[in-house]
Amino acid sequence: MGIAELVRRPGSPASLLAVAVLLTMVLDSAWLLPQEQQDLPTVKPNSSLNVKFDPKTTRLTWDCKENTTYGECVLIHKEKGLIKKKVKDSECHCTFPDCSLHGGVTLAVQINVNQRRLSERLVYSNPGREGTAARNFSCVIYDADFMNCSWARGRAAPDDVQYFLYTRSKKRIERECPHYLKDSGTHVGCHLRDLSGLTSYSYFLVNGTSQETGIQFFDSLLLLKEIERYNAPDNITVHCNESHCLVRWEQPRTRQPRSNREFQYQLDVQRWHDTNSNRGQLIVVFGDSGNRYNFPKPGSKAKHTVKIRTADARKAHWGAWSQPVEFGSEEPESSLVHIYILVVLGTLVCGLTLSCLFKRFIRTHRLFPPVPQIKDKLNDNHPVDHEILWEKFTHETGKDDKEEVLIVEKVSEAPAKL
Structure with a gap:
């Protein structure tokens, strides 16, 4: 009777034995599968491999056995999954690549000795009180x-x-x-x-x-x-013609040499001394463009500036901005504030000038007062035409004015006293 037939008879002792044999075969052949599919084989009490793990060197060691024909080490990491290392016949150790161990790992070793397979598992945990690590x-x-x-x-x-x-x-x-x-x-x-x-x-x-x-x-x-946070580009220059401006720069110095295509850049072009720059309109330029950018010349006649910063082409971890580089008109375009300042200054200058002139006139008048003259009552009040005045005077005198006649009598003797 085969194992398959024994399995089909549930409840019998023979069927239970057959199931156990099948599970042993499955686990024995697939013990190195990823942890998501199966657990490591159970440690046999009589294996006595005395497995040890050194976290500083990530080295797994065990007691050497004679006539070892095959060996393999396994490290199960919570993030990286299953890491395998083959062991040579004469070696009793294996070294894993560096990986983080603070979350704990499970290690196992399997060797064949005299056609008998020995395996042992070791769980390495982070010693110390929970929550005390940095x-x-x-x-x-x-x-x-x-x-x-x-x-x-x-x-x-x-x-x-x-x-x-x-x-x-x-x-x-x-x-x-x-x-x-x-x-x-x-x-x-x-x-x-x-x-x-x-x-x-x-x-x-x-x-x-x-x-x-x-x-x-x-x-x-x-x-x-x-x-790594990259520095700003070196040697930034701007050249403009009647219609366009060309910005050039050099690749920043990095810890290790890198090609141009491994970088990306951000350009910030704004008016000179403009504190209300719109940061949402930054220009992104990738390094394979030759470290240059050509853009239409700003329509305003005011002076402009450009700043550049650098990041890795795959991750936008931007470094610091470069110093602003000026380009455009030599003199900035006058703003309303400048106009107001000029008007106020002009008003103050005019006021001060008039005040000085007025004070000078007062002092001159006090030092040299005017010479008094005879007042002409007739001419001071009204401009008189002498011919008209004379005619009017003679005419009115002949017609309307009446002369009073005073009669004087001569007395020869004084009157007698009464």
């Missing part, structure tokens, strides 16, 4: 030669916690941060002035110490190209 870790490279990293204290970290940052190169050379940034005595950042030991992918580890409790570590594998 958080919000980030790094940025600037000016091509410098890097700043920062992090925050863990939410459950004790008051006496102290963090330390280590970088690891591709050659497994580990270096501690030379210049820490502190907050109330606790390291919360690092400034690196020498990036020579870092490779394209670099490993960063932040561990901690405390007298009160164990501190979990935080680690991360960073692609340096993605965290």
